[in-house]
Amino acid sequence: MQCIHCQYKESRVLESRPAEAGESIRRRRECLNCKHRFTTYERIEFIPIIVLKKDGSKELFDRSKLLRGMVRACEKTGVFHSRLERLVEEIEGYLQQKTEKEITSKEIGKLVLAQLKKESEVAYVRFASVYGQFQGIKDFVEALEQLQIELESSDCQYPATSLLEGSSSF
């Protein structure tokens, strides 16, 4: 941070403390050249991601809400909470990189399903059903069949019984 007095580029931080209700960090700095003291504020660059919902309304992307949904889908599947946090971070990172900052809830659902498919087939089916991708039992059966085809054609080695065990709980 360039000194406002002598334009020297190096300064040392004397003190850092949260400011603006925790939304920024206030730093007291001292110029390494002239010892002039000044204050800087550091903020997170915030680019909101807007989610277009099925009913046409919009809301801000909420990572904790998404995580809650994924945690629910992964109950008793052995998928770790920390793993789900990573997946949410990956999804959010992907959304941040997109130039288009609006995304439909359906697209987010697809991103989550693509991730969950690799983690647990039970979680995949649960999330899909909760997410409203299924209109009825027919969609549900079709999704299971599709998943079965994909699992058979991939190297995924899930125990064959886990789907049956998991499905009894919902």
Ligand SMILES: [Zn+2]
């Ligand atoms: Zn200076």
